Amino acid sequence: MTEKGPLAARAYHHGNLPEALAMAAEDLVRERGVHAFTLRECARRAGVAHSAPGHHFGDVTGLLTEVAARGFERLTQRMLTERADATGPAALSAIGRGYVGFALDDPAIFVLMFHSDRVDHGVERLRTAGLASYGVLRETVAAIEHAQDADPGTLDFAWSAIHGLAMLLIDEALPVHAAAPAGDRTAAAEATIARIVAAVTVHPR
Amino acid sequence: MTEKGPLAARAYHHGNLPEALAMAAEDLVRERGVHAFTLRECARRAGVAHSAPGHHFGDVTGLLTEVAARGFERLTQRMLTERADATGPAALSAIGRGYVGFALDDPAIFVLMFHSDRVDHGVERLRTAGLASYGVLRETVAAIEHAQDADPGTLDFAWSAIHGLAMLLIDEALPVHAAAPAGDRTAAAEATIARIVAAVTVHPR
DNA sequence: AGCGCGTCTGGACACTGTCAAGATTATTGT
DNA sequence: ACAATAATCTTGACAGTGTCCAGACGCGCT
Numbered sequence: 001m002t003e004k005g006p007l008a009a010r011a012y013h014h015g016n017l018p019e020a021l022a023m024a025a026e027d028l029v030r031e032r033g034v035h036a037f038t039l040r041e042c043a044r045r046a047g048v049a050h051s052a053p054g055h056h057f058g059d060v061t062g063l064l065t066e067v068a069a070r071g072f073e074r075l076t077q078r079m080l081t082e083r084a085d086a087t088g089p090a091a092l093s094a095i096g097r098g099y100v101g102f103a104l105d106d107p108a109i110f111v112l113m114f115h116s117d118r119v120d121h122g123v124e125r126l127r128t129a130g131l132a133s134y135g136v137l138r139e140t141v142a143a144i145e146h147a148q149d150a151d152p153g154t155l156d157f158a159w160s161a162i163h164g165l166a167m168l169l170i171d172e173a174l175p176v177h178a179a180a181p182a183g184d185r186t187a188a189a190e191a192t193i194a195r196i197v198a199a200v201t202v203h204p205r
Numbered sequence: 206m207t208e209k210g211p212l213a214a215r216a217y218h219h220g221n222l223p224e225a226l227a228m229a230a231e232d233l234v235r236e237r238g239v240h241a242f243t244l245r246e247c248a249r250r251a252g253v254a255h256s257a258p259g260h261h262f263g264d265v266t267g268l269l270t271e272v273a274a275r276g277f278e279r280l281t282q283r284m285l286t287e288r289a290d291a292t293g294p295a296a297l298s299a300i301g302r303g304y305v306g307f308a309l310d311d312p313a314i315f316v317l318m319f320h321s322d323r324v325d326h327g328v329e330r331l332r333t334a335g336l337a338s339y340g341v342l343r344e345t346v347a348a349i350e351h352a353q354d355a356d357p358g359t360l361d362f363a364w365s366a367i368h369g370l371a372m373l374l375i376d377e378a379l380p381v382h383a384a385a386p387a388g389d390r391t392a393a394a395e396a397t398i399a400r401i402v403a404a405v406t407v408h409p410r
Numbered sequence: 411a412g413c414g415c416g417t418c419t420g421g422a423c424a425c426t427g428t429c430a431a432g433a434t435t436a437t438t439g440t
Numbered sequence: 441a442c443a444a445t446a447a448t449c450t451t452g453a454c455a456g457t458g459t460c461c462a463g464a465c466g467c468g469c470t
Contacts, residue, residue: 164369
């Protein structure tokens with residue numbers, strides 16, 4: 001197999017079609033939303049026949065599940081780079097920033113990853129990718145608590161609050177930041193993250 | 206117009222078709238999920254021609270938007286009855302319980318209400334219904350703070366945490382309550398709600 | 411070399427949303 | 441009371457979709 005292409009496309013008739021299809025699918029979801037996603041349009045963009053995707057992903061659900069799994073991998077990376085070598089509460093607010101930032105940069109895919117009946121959340125690949133993201137949070141909270149593993153209750157709380165913040169920021173239709181100057185979402189997000197971190201650190205272990 | 210039917214169906218050829226269609230749509234979303242929802246199947250269940258829904262709701266988006274608005278109305282009612290005449294922190298945890306309970310009882314519609322590109326979140330009817338639900342939280346928080354209106358920052362925090370908790374409880378695929386005995390979701394929810402309420406009340410106004 | 415097998419094509423089928431035109435019923439004006 | 445008008449619903453059509461199927465193509469292995 002050729003290990004060098006200009007980018008990753010350009011190898012249709014042979015080469016890595018699955019890769020090209022997954023990328024086209026991501027773009028399509030981003031541009032038109034989860035519901036407007038179409039297998040045939042995806043195949044069209046990849047320059048292959050309308051039934052080609054089926055041979056690699058079986059189903060439209062299969063393809064979107066792959067897209068979701070890739071999303072979790074990117075989310076994990078983003079949280080890690082954001083955290084970098086920060087420690088303690090600073091590390092927690094850093095991954096919160098990464099989490100929210102990802103959601104705001106890629107809202108359609110973020111929603112797809114968590115809540116969509118067009119993906120199969122029971123597939124192993126997706127579950128492990130999601131667990132990896134979860135692991136980053138667990139590590140960070142455990143470090144704050146100076147414990148081997150994080151307290152489940154604290155995890156539920158932190159995970160819920162950060163996830164909810166990301167979700168509500170996505171549909172800016174909701175009045176969460178009605179008071180703040182429109183468009184300045186990151187400021188409101190930053191303040192809320194600070195509260196979450198405070199609630200986590202203050203709590204008795 | 207006849208103001209008494211056995212229930213609300215049974216009046217097809219004439220009567221309140223919009224009502225019957227909205228109900229059929231709710232059931233359909235519940236049974237098969239948001240994505241599998243189909244205008245034609247909905248019409249079939251209501252016993253009318255496949256294009257009948259279009260005349261009342263215009264679009265498939267129009268019908269699902271109506272379903273979402275009804276969802277918010279039910280959510281508001283549920284929070285109010287759960288709160289009943291409780292006051293202070295108890296009132297906040299009560300509406301949290303109502304919020305999470307609604308999400309767990311009607312997960313598909315809950316997700317539809319907040320995150321679905323099959324509904325038009327800009328429609329006035331839906332926005333006001335959503336604002337009414339939000340208003341219940343605002344009232345309750347304002348009462349806790351002994352203020353005229355609630356602090357925006359506190360609202361963002363509480364709203365985010367409760368919403369995130371509901372969302373994560375819905376897809377039990379996530380390891381939020383992996384430690385807890387499977388199926389016993391309400392216990393984990395109760396504990397997390399307590400933490401949220403504590404964080405809200407403790408915070409300096 | 412030949413050959414197998416994974417990869418991809420093209421066609422088919424049932425189903426979908428939306429539109430236009432027609433039929434049927436209710437409501438209203440006089 | 442009765443005809444006209446508006447609202448409601450049906451029927452038919454069209455382009456587009458997901459999924460299956462048999463077949464063509466070309467790579468890599470022995």
